[in-house]
Amino acid sequence: MASTLFDKLWNEHLIERQDDHTDLIYIDRIFLHERTGSIALESLEADGRQVFCPEQVFCCMDHIVDTYPGRGDDTTMPSGRDFIVATRSAVAEAGITLFDLGDPRQGIVHVVSPEQGIVQPGVTLVCPDSHTCTQGAFGALAWGIGSSEAEHALVTKSLRVQRPRTMRVRFEGALSPAVSAKDMVLYLIAAFGASGGSGYAIEFAGPAVEALDMEARMTLCNMAVEFSAFTGIIAPDDTTFSYLRGRPYSPTGDALAQAENYWRSLRSDPDAQFGRELVIDCADIEPSVTWGTSPEHCVPISAAVPLSVGSDDPARERALRYMGLAPGQRLSGLAIEAAFIGSCTNARLSDLRAAAKVLRGRRVADGLRAICVPGSMQVRAAAEAEGLDRVFIDAGFEWRESGCSMCFYAGGEHFGYEQRVISTTNRNFESRQGPRTRTHLASPVTVAVSALRGCITDPRDFL
Amino acid sequence: MSIDAFHRCTGVAAAMLRPNIDTDAIIPSREMKRVSKVGLGEGLFAGERYLAAETREPSPDFVLNQPEYRDCCILLAGPNFGCGSSREHAVWALKEFGIRAIVAPSFGAIFANNCVRNGLLPVTLAQAQVEDVADWVLDAPANNHVTIDLDLQRLVAGAISVTFEVDAGARQMLLNGLDAIALTQTRWNQIADFDRKRRESHPWLYQQESSMP
Numbered sequence: 001m002a003s004t005l006f007d008k009l010w011n012e013h014l015i016e017r018q019d020d021h022t023d024l025i026y027i028d029r030i031f032l033h034e035r036t037g038s039i040a041l042e043s044l045e046a047d048g049r050q051v052f053c054p055e056q057v058f059c060c061m062d063h064i065v066d067t068y069p070g071r072g073d074d075t076t077m078p079s080g081r082d083f084i085v086a087t088r089s090a091v092a093e094a095g096i097t098l099f100d101l102g103d104p105r106q107g108i109v110h111v112v113s114p115e116q117g118i119v120q121p122g123v124t125l126v127c128p129d130s131h132t133c134t135q136g137a138f139g140a141l142a143w144g145i146g147s148s149e150a151e152h153a154l155v156t157k158s159l160r161v162q163r164p165r166t167m168r169v170r171f172e173g174a175l176s177p178a179v180s181a182k183d184m185v186l187y188l189i190a191a192f193g194a195s196g197g198s199g200y201a202i203e204f205a206g207p208a209v210e211a212l213d214m215e216a217r218m219t220l221c222n223m224a225v226e227f228s229a230f231t232g233i234i235a236p237d238d239t240t241f242s243y244l245r246g247r248p249y250s251p252t253g254d255a256l257a258q259a260e261n262y263w264r265s266l267r268s269d270p271d272a273q274f275g276r277e278l279v280i281d282c283a284d285i286e287p288s289v290t291w292g293t294s295p296e297h298c299v300p301i302s303a304a305v306p307l308s309v310g311s312d313d314p315a316r317e318r319a320l321r322y323m324g325l326a327p328g329q330r331l332s333g334l335a336i337e338a339a340f341i342g343s344c345t346n347a348r349l350s351d352l353r354a355a356a357k358v359l360r361g362r363r364v365a366d367g368l369r370a371i372c373v374p375g376s377m378q379v380r381a382a383a384e385a386e387g388l389d390r391v392f393i394d395a396g397f398e399w400r401e402s403g404c405s406m407c408f409y410a411g412g413e414h415f416g417y418e419q420r421v422i423s424t425t426n427r428n429f430e431s432r433q434g435p436r437t438r439t440h441l442a443s444p445v446t447v448a449v450s451a452l453r454g455c456i457t458d459p460r461d462f463l
Numbered sequence: 464m465s466i467d468a469f470h471r472c473t474g475v476a477a478a479m480l481r482p483n484i485d486t487d488a489i490i491p492s493r494e495m496k497r498v499s500k501v502g503l504g505e506g507l508f509a510g511e512r513y514l515a516a517e518t519r520e521p522s523p524d525f526v527l528n529q530p531e532y533r534d535c536c537i538l539l540a541g542p543n544f545g546c547g548s549s550r551e552h553a554v555w556a557l558k559e560f561g562i563r564a565i566v567a568p569s570f571g572a573i574f575a576n577n578c579v580r581n582g583l584l585p586v587t588l589a590q591a592q593v594e595d596v597a598d599w600v601l602d603a604p605a606n607n608h609v610t611i612d613l614d615l616q617r618l619v620a621g622a623i624s625v626t627f628e629v630d631a632g633a634r635q636m637l638l639n640g641l642d643a644i645a646l647t648q649t650r651w652n653q654i655a656d657f658d659r660k661r662r663e664s665h666p667w668l669y670q671q672e673s674s675m676p
Contacts, residue, residue: 015657016650022632024650026657028668036550038498049644053658056668079496086498123668130549130573144573146551147500148580148643156647158654162630194483195543198569228546230572251667259667294483315481315541408548411493427547429487431510 002269004166005235006201009141009266013124015158025161027153029056029118031109031127032096034087035063040128040150041090051154054095058118059087060109061101064410067373067400073101076412107376107402110134110344114218115378117247121236121263126153131344131426132231133224137217138244139236139266141201144225164230165199165275168268170206173282178459180354181216182346182424182443184208185223186288188280190298197229200276203268204234208282214243215348222345223426226295235267287459289331290428290441292319297428301446301458305329322430323438324418331456336440338421339364339451340433341397342373343407346424346444351375352383355448356391358462364396365454369415371398373405397451409434422450467582468640469613472563476537476609476620477526478597484540485547486574490556492548503552504559527560531605539597540567542590545574554581564611566593566618579633580643584613586627596620613637 003011015024032040037059044051051057064080065071073084084101091098099106105116110131113119121139126132128150135142145153153159171184189196204220212220217234224232234240241260244250251259286300297319299306305320307327320326325334341347341355352374364370372392374380380402383389389399406413407425414434415421421439424447425432428439440456449457493516494506505519512528514520521528527535538544538557544567545553554577557565564584578585588596599621600607610619613634617626629637636643647654662669 015653019631021630024647024653026654026661028661035495039500042498043500077493082498120668122665128549128551130547144549146549146554146573146577146580148551149576152644152647155644156651156654157658158647158650160632160643160647162632194546195569198543198572225547228543228569228571251670255667255670259665262665296483315483318481408487408492411496427485427487429485429547431491432487435516 002272004268004272004274005139005203005233005266006166009122009124009233010163012122013141018160021162022160023163024158025124026158027126028123029058029125030150030153031113031125031132032057032059032091032150033063033109033127033129034061034065034083036128036147036150038083038086038090040147040154041094042086044151044154049155051094051096052157057096057154058113059091059096059098060112061087061099061106062108063404065101065403067403067405069401071101071401077410078412080410080412104377104381107378108344108347108404110218110222111348111375111379114138114214115247115376117244117250120244120250120259121240121266126150126159130225131222133229134218134222134344136224136231136233137214137221138240139234139263141231141233143231164201167197167200167202167276167278168274169202169204169278169280171204171208171280171282172206173208174211175208175282175285177463178287178445179285180443180445181212181219183285183288185220186290186295186298186441187285189223189227189295190288192227192278194226194294194296195228197224197227200229202227202229202232204232209234210237213350214239215350218348219345223295226426236263287443287446289446289456291323291325291331292316293322293428293430294319295426295428295441298441299331301332301456304331332458334456335420336368336422336450336455337419338369338415339447340371340406340421340423340425341444341447342371342375342405343425344375345426347373347375347379349379349382351424351444352379352388355444356388358445358448358452358459359395360391362395362452364451368396368451368454370396370451371400371406373400374402376402406433408432422447422456466640466642469563469582469584469637471610471612471614472536473608473610474536475532475534475605476539476596476600477532477535477604478539478600479526480539480541480594480597482541483543483546486545486550486553486571487547489545489553490550495550495552500555501559503556507556507560536561536563537609537611538562538565539593539600540565542568544570546571549573551577554578554583558583566596568593579636582637582640584611584637586611586618588618588625588627592625595623599623
């Protein structure tokens with residue numbers, strides 16, 4: 001019978017059926033971070049349990065570490081140091097590989113794992129972080145879990161998982177200039193709703209997806225969780241294989257040939273049946289920006305805040321009140337106080353290059369707070385080798401060390417009360433980036449041009 | 464470790480019906496102050512529950528601050544409740560506050576799993592049914608108690624009586640207060656066997672370790 005890529009990945013990791021819906025699935029690799037990893041490991045110790053296979057477990061310091069140059073274990077978040085110290089001690093005790101502060105490989109978990117070649121086609125990989133779906137871009141089955149599930153995976157190298165249904169989202173045609181993977185996924189979520197992918201494992205496919213480089217594919221898969229999907233996956237191809245070659249944890253020599261031979265089998269059969277199929281014509285996708293407090297509150301940047309449709313909608317009213325906007329108000333030209341380039345969504349080298357291209361030789365608007373937080377210290381080093389740090393700094397951006405930073409407010413650094421921020425991150429939830437901070441999600445190039453003008457700006461104005 | 468079993472729960476229900484209430488709203492990251500699963504109840508819905516985060520002065524508008532909801536143990540929620548961040552702190556905070564079950568048209572997938580792992584019951588009902596229950600509760604919130612029976616898979620609210628579906632595995636875990644890790648450890652032979660075969664069929668995933676920096 002014809003199988004989808006998801007079916008192949010799932011069945012290959014199926015230890016045994018538990019009941020009609022739930023399977024015991026083998027987990028190849030696990031990532032932890034200091035925010036929840038410390039709690040999971042301490043809980044295991046309290047229960048007298050041990051990590052089964054620590055050599056397949058990795059940990060990043062990313063969630064609450066500071067990103068100021070010269071940072072240490074102290075954090076602007078009160079008590080952040082406790083999480084860092086507890087994590088360091090627990091992973092050392094368990095024998096887990098740590099990408100610690102000061103390590104040139106440190107960074108955001110979903111940037112570090114691909115960079116190191118830890119995620120590979122055909123593996124199952126879990127992390128107590130919802131954006132683990134990012135790593136599905138490699139043809140891996142990668143998904144976010146809670147702390148209890150992390151403990152389960154650490155101890156048993158398996159998880160009890162309800163088998164999701166399958167969906168394929170085909171992006172036909174080609175992207176227009178200044179339109180990126182971020183705009184693709186925002187378009188998808190706006191068109192089908194923030195819960196449109198609920199219960200599904202989604203394969204992203206079609207010529208526009210095949211044309212994306214690995215970093216853009218990661219951006220697309222990253223926001224599968226904002227679509228409420230179990231995860232996103234992209235079939236691995238030569239783009240994937242060439243990205244992985246020479247990475248520290250990638251296979252070499254004969255093992256590489258053996259692995260690549262297997263990796264090439266990881267694609268949906270031509271006549272595989274999906275539970276649901278969506279088709280999007282890329283000609284319809286423009287640079288996008290969110291206006292509200294859910295990623296589904298998103299429109300083309302040339303459009304206005306939607307007028308009410310039919311009956312009154314309290315959630316929409318609440319979002320507009322929170323954002324200080326009115327129906328029919330144009331987004332382009334809306335004044336912003338800050339611009340943020342960072343996060344597991346859009347802080348890889350290609351994202352920084354796209355932003356730097358428009359920032360080069362220009363200055364951000366007077367009084368605007370602009371921050372760039374590279375996705376990893378390797379991204380940072382690679383950007384510096386190209387002189388991108390000078391481009392950002394000369395344009396008026398702060399140039400930071402790596403971490404999740406102000407993608408979310410953990411009690412430390414934040415964008416202020418009712419400050420309007422345009423951000424390359426993934427969530428525009430109420431108070432996500434600071435107390436009552438107003439977040440507009442967009443692509444790196446849209447954030448960069450908006451920073452220059454001091455207002456939400458269509459990147460096509462700069463072509 | 465022990466998990467609280469769930470059979471039946473009767474009590475005050477509060478409605479928060481707007482869609483997409485995310486786990487950042489259920490517990491803001493700034494409220495997750497300690498390396499601990501406890502001490503989180505006070506941070507539950509902190510963003511809308513308090514007039515100011517620092518003073519903890521209760522916001523009179525917030526449903527759970529109103530006197531008739533003091534003993535609330537059931538939340539009636541909108542679609543996609545618990546979407547967003549995977550933080551299990553959202554569930555730990557709800558439990559510590561006294562919530563035992565949440566009724567919604569749909570849930571964030573990671574959140575729903577986290578509920579089951581902690582003995583909190585997520586009940587999926589059609590939106591119209593959730594709204595009917597909410598309407599009935601609103602007539603007299605302190606007295607119009609809702610009953611959720613997991614043995615019978617039935618929710619009763621006055622004249623409303625509806626059955627609900629629960630995944631069989633989740634139901635067993637909740638009814639028996641099962642610890643998933645202990646349950647899986649009974650499958651140890653199967654896991655070890657699978658692990659051995661996996662090392663043979665995918666050697667490149669295991670060869671690299673010794674040469675790692």
